[in-house]
Amino acid sequence: MKIRIRENQSEEIEGLSTEYPYICHHVNLADTRIPWHWHEEVEFVFVVSGAMTLTTSNQTCSFHKGEGFFINANVLCTMNAREEGQTAVIDSHLFHPVFLGGHFKSIFFTRYLEPVLQNRYLELLEFREAGPRQKKLLELLRRAALLQKHENTEFQTRNVFSDIWLLLLEELREAKPLLDSSKSVNRDRIQTMLAFIQQNYREKLSLEDIARSACVSKSECLRCFRTSIQRTPFEYLLDYRLECAERLLRTTDTPVLDIALKCGFSNGAYFGKMFKEARGIPPGLYRKVHQKKNGGIP
CATH class of the missing domain: 1.10.10.60 (Homeodomain-like)
Incomplete structure (x- = not known):
């Protein structure tokens, strides 16, 4: 995967289109530099192998094989392998909000997506198999990646991420404030x-x-x-x-x-x-x- 950064440091997502505003990138952070950037798409990341570090403008977190996280839209961040030269393979799922919400005035967007996207205090949410809901969420991220190995799976992929988003909303209801x-x-x-x-x-x-x-x-x-x-x-x-x-x-x-x-x-x-x-x-x-x-x- 090639990382393309625009002049304003927002990332131009490779492979994303208006016809299908979702992409999954399978990336080894040991040989791919991801500099400081942000993008209007939301991102779900699953660590396939190794260990990685995510740094935002306010915090640094490490993730190991089998763990994952959600990054909200327009959050400044960078990602690296936890140890230089060590393998850190991730599946990065990125999609524009219209992928789930349709047009911006739909009930899907205003009721389910907008509260998350406009939450200025929410940068990221960690998934570490802490309870059955997070285990289910990580399982669905693995399933979403497997779907990308087959053709004509657009509907199935959107359905999986609809389920993931509902689980995310449940997690957020119980999560402590993440950013003051x-x-x-x-x-x-x-x-x-x-x-x-x-x-x-x-x-x-x-x-x-x-x-x-x-x-x-x-x-x-x-x-x-x-x-x-x-x-x-x-x-x-x-x-x-x-x-x-x-x-x-x-x-x-x-x-x-x-x-x-x-x-x-x-x-x-x-x-x-x-x-x-x-x-x-x-x-x-x-x-x-x-x-x-x-x-x-x-």
């Missing part, structure tokens, strides 16, 4: 500042510029980044510039110097140094390796 109001404010601020960086990463940015985008002080900006994504604003800016450069190296024949300047680096030498430190090889060699692996420019 202060953390909700923190999440809004970090997403605003990340969006500002993503829209202006080509420019020379100062801490004051980033803080001003969310109407906070420089010290509050630093605190927000550290508590939310465990990075400083400039570490995140560098990471994002390198991710953009990676994408251009893989998918274009643009000269390396032009890529460096286009992605906000002041010169080619500094770009080459930072890229090698982060990825282990120079940008030119990275391009050769990945374009050879993929059979040239996509």
Whole structure:
């Protein structure tokens, strides 16, 4: 699976269509990088093997084989194998709310989906076989993945996720509040500042510029980044510039110097140094390796 991140850091879901707004991705996190992102689709994840870590702007959770979780729409998160180099295979089920709700004014949407989607305090819900309901929910996630191995299973898949959603609603009625109001404010601020960086990463940015985008002080900006994504604003800016450069190296024949300047680096030498430190090889060699692996420019 290729992870495509738009300019505003929302994920463009590969394989999702308006005709059938559901997709299941079978992913090994040991060889697939999932950077910080969000998407308007909801997501259910089942851990097939190994162990993984999910990090949102407010919490970090680990999951092992046989466990899973729900991520609400528009939640900023990243996923990794729990141990570097170790296998962590997941089934990631993503669907747009219309998959279950039909049009936005239907009773299915307003009564069953909207209360979850508009709950600003709900980021995720963990499934760890804690009782018969969670066991049933995990069993249904396994069944949904198996259905994708066969053709003409669209109705069965939607029926399975209708059952999953009803179980999710029952879980939420008994769950404790998962996010207090202060953390909700923190999440809004970090997403605003990340969006500002993503829209202006080509420019020379100062801490004051980033803080001003969310109407906070420089010290509050630093605190927000550290508590939310465990990075400083400039570490995140560098990471994002390198991710953009990676994408251009893989998918274009643009000269390396032009890529460096286009992605906000002041010169080619500094770009080459930072890229090698982060990825282990120079940008030119990275391009050769990945374009050879993929059979040239996509």
